[in-house]
Amino acid sequence: MxxxxxxxxxNDKDQDEQILAxxxxxxxxxxxxxxxxxxxxxxxxADLRHLVRWHxxxxxxxTRRGSCRAGGKxxxxxxxxxxxxxxxxxxxxxxxxxxxxxxxERKADAQ
Numbered sequence: 001m002x003x004x005x006x007x008x009x010x011n012d013k014d015q016d017e018q019i020l021a022x023x024x025x026x027x028x029x030x031x032x033x034x035x036x037x038x039x040x041x042x043x044x045x046a047d048l049r050h051l052v053r054w055h056x057x058x059x060x061x062x063t064r065r066g067s068c069r070a071g072g073k074x075x076x077x078x079x080x081x082x083x084x085x086x087x088x089x090x091x092x093x094x095x096x097x098x099x100x101x102x103x104x105e106r107k108a109d110a111q
Contacts, residue, residue, distance in 0.1 A: 013057070020056065020084065021048040027083050027090070027104050031076050042076055055084045079104065 025039075025048055032039045053059040082088040088104050 017049055017052050017057075020052045021045060023090070024048045024051065024080050024083060027079055027088075028076060030104055031079050035076075048080070051080060052084070055081055082106070 025045065028043055028048070029039050032042055079088065083090075083104065086107075088106050090104055
């Protein structure tokens with residue numbers, strides 16, 4: 001999301017921040033399950049909101065702090081910033097089994 005695409009009102013910005021943090025939370029839970037690491041050891045909702053403020057809105061007072069603290073932190077931090085940058089997309093599968101599985105996959109055109 002470029003700066004000119006960012007919402008202007010505080011309410012819109014807060015709602016977008018919350019939605020993006022929830023998306024990151026799903027991506028983080030997915031990655032932690034793959035790495036067999038508890039999500040709580042890697043990052044909190046507040047950490048994800050700080051990351052959104054830092055990456056999307058350019059808020060330099062909101063640091064990347066805590067955005068993946070435990071083992072495999074580089075892997076998880078890279079995943080989260082790649083999701084925000086649009087280099088990784090979400091895909092849902094499984095309506096036949098009535099179980100929807102969500103996965104995050106690098107886009108073919110992402111560098």
